[in-house]
Amino acid sequence: MKRGQDVPDSRSKAVRIASSHLITSCATAAAIILFVALGSQVVPAAFDGLQVQAHDNALSVAFILNIAIILFGWRRSKDLKEALDAYDKAERLAERNANTDPATGLANRRELMSALELSLAAKSSGVLLLLDLDHFKRVNDLHGHLAGDKLLKIVADALVDEAPADSCCARIGGDEFAILLDGASAKEAEKVAQGILSRLSKPVDLGTVRVFVSASIGLSQVRKLQKEEDVLRESDFALYAAKRAGRNCFAWFDPELERELTDRVQLEEDIRSGIENGEFVPFFQPLIDLTSRELVGFEALARWRSPTRGFLEAETFIEAAEKTGLIGPLTISVVEQALKEARDWPPHLKIAINVSPVQFRDPQLAQHIMKVVTEAGFPAHRLEVEITEASLLEDREQVLATIGSLKNVGISISLDDFGTGYASLSQVNTLPIDRIKIDKSFISTIVKSEQTAAIVNTITSLGHTLNVPITAEGIESEQVRNELGKYGCAEGQGYLFGRPLSADTVRTFLDMKERNDGRESPSESEEEARPKIRRSW
Template sequence: MKGPTNKAVRIASSHIITTCATIAALLMFVVLGSQVLSPAFAHAHLPENADTLKVAFLLNIAIVLFGWRRSKDLGEALAAYEEAEKLARRNANTDPTTGLSNRRELMRSLEDTIEAKKSGVVLLLDLDHFKRVNDLHGHLAGDHLLRFVGEVLVKSAPAGSCCARIGGDEFAVMLEGIGSAEAERVANAILRGFAKPVPVDKSEVRVSVSIGLAAMAGAMREEDVLRQSDVALYAAKRAGRDCFAWFDRELERELSERLKLEEDIRFGIQNKEFVPFFQPLIDLETRELVGFETLARWRSPTRGFVEAEAFIETAESTGLIGPLTMMIMEQALTEARSWPQHLKLAVNVSPVQFRDKTLAEQITKVLTRTGFAAHRLEIEVTEGSLLEDRDQVRTIMQSLKNLGISISLDDFGTGYASFAQVNTLPIDRIKIDKSFISTIVKSEQTAAIVNSIASLGHTLKVPITAEGVESEQIRNELKKFGCSEAQGWLFGRAVSADTVRTFLGMREPDDAADPLPDPEDAVRFTPRLRRR
């Protein structure tokens, strides 16, 4: 509902003044009339009645002034009300940080454009690694960057376009009445806007954006347009970020498959189709078995045997990684509880899970339910975890260590952890990513990197584990650098719990016990691996 207009204020003020003037006139008439009707009036002289007329005149002026004052107060009150209502409407449709339209205003604009059967294109944008800026420079710097994004959008889009921030670091631009060529020109202009470093908090940061484009068609709903542009945005991110992609039917098919995968994962968690597999961890010097890393595998009745690479990313993006990890952890700890007590068990925790403040509490409950000794459990965190809320990540790590759980930094060298960050984290082990290990004998540069990481471990008094060891030559090189433990196909692939128990001498081989085995489960541990 619209607020009062200036015309309404003037009419109300005029009514007040007119009413007061009328009252004043009536009062004057009463005073003069009483004088005329008085018998003494006929014999009185005008100067003798001057005081009475003065009083009446002054009273009239007071009434008129009172009416004017009331009219002015009313006008000011109505004007303030109108301004407040305008501000409320503006705030309801505007993002307070950037000054752009918000999601509500974008949806209204989309609805109006679609109802008018006008053509156009929607650009959906997402800042790449925006959280890193918040973590390194603070939220004020993050807000500054968001405002910069808004400025780039307004400069790049044609005048009158709806530029909106629709949540977090996600933005949208609605281009009305233009074709694909003009839309691509706008997208390229936006990308160029981030070609140079952005000044933030007395320093400069390099950021990029990913853009998804979707054309508006006559029979579409506004939700459909945003969904299609979101699919295109996902394609741009998969293409390497810092680019744009158009929505097409092939992408829609991929989205449908991704949604089906998500549904199957959810169903698989409910029906305990995910199981732990175990890859041996060995002492590089003695070749003795020191423990296992737990890896998730999916025994799907429709998809067959599925390795983690095929479902982990989807589980992370849909929030299913938490319950999946806890289910795998509980099965693994229950299984390994009866294994020789010197064997440790390493379990991976996704960076996404560190957004949950109750993570340490969840792991504690799993330990309690399974009766597994905390000192035998090692939680592996990747460098990606350091891009989350750093203080919260450090608090969770410390809570786990207080329980006796050890912490290892997994895939070191592939992410964003610096030597300084490692020094401040409560970690007990560094694991070098297999991408470095596999080329250590072929590249002097890679060998130098591995040597530097091993030296860092020695300085911090933190043992180093190498992943992806596939040959004796690699094993010998790692021993020279001082790495203490290793895992890889040289020592054994990830195998089922039944295979582990057989190797440990806890059961007789029984191929019929595993109705859906790993196709490579027949590859047993190498004879060169020794039990203690």
């Protein structure tokens, strides 16, 4: 039975009990009146020793039956009264449970929304304060759920102490709380928020352990003509702003923030549907041997052919995909397409793919990549997986295990964007990497800055010492390429050699290279591909 049907059924049951009790009470009262009337005739006759006639016998029988009815009615009325009292008690308990959070004793979400509805109906001003504990899951994971429940009760007590007596303090789910400050000004609301933050900044004693917690708080004004859901949503946006500002602080709702978050949510939904519809495709940027000037491979880069947003580069969607956990399926989809496309290319050409640091949280990452390689029929030794220095901030042991599994099947590993992250020279010496890629921010200024040139020289010298080849990213001029030649960089990529290209364009270009370069009349497809990719480097 649906929850909405419980209330009417319960009320009808109460009405039936009350009706039965009333009818029984009335019947018993009538029986008592009749008892008195009959008794006034039967009892005197019995005491006077009068001859009882047939009519008197009937009165005597009726009198006795009336006594039985009175006794039965009294007992029945008593039972019904007890049932009605029990129902009233259960009704009060159910109502209290329906509006109270059992873990903290605060109001629950239902009661908060009712209080907010009343406040809006009265057209009174106020502030809704939404609070979320920072890293509460860590307390549960480290100390158990009993400690977590105790912490929630302590937080609830702090809210009650800091908020005015007439406020509605509620726990609305998980580690999320709310306070409705009816009639409060912005200054008064900020005072309450600051008091809560100060209270929670102190160590919390959970009995066996002491923990340090903090909270993020979102504030929104309760305004006329709003709906309850709108006020709660605005507080939620403000809470997000507080978390983005570094947590352990409060923030007010900002309409601009709402537009930003709405756009972001829509972007995330579009990414999800884009993965399902195959809108993310690989584009390929040439990798060139700087000594022989020969093409040695391509780096596969994700591009989004969105029917509503147009053609987008990775910078516009990678961060959103990482934060929503969609980066894994997105990357695997693009890699799968890239490897199926490249498996029939000349066997000396390699494919380099990027792996986000977020993906290293998945202990099955190596298995996912190896499965794609196997299903695509792509030789593992032609695949190079690029990891960034930020990946080393994840679980180092898991990262090393993933790298080891990939190398065991012949896949090579390169350290991408070197110089911009957290890896030190000593760390590089201990990592099982096959290549170092210098970030383009250094390459683009190498001819303008002696300091940058010195850094590039140091990195290339390190590579020579460790016998690890160096690739330079972002080469856009002959001058930069000639400068890199002095340092012994092995490979390079950048707009000097070609921008990222579609699979069709690369296929056309590779077909061109297999034909006779001296042919006088190039085909139409060759002419179309010529300005997009250089035929020699």
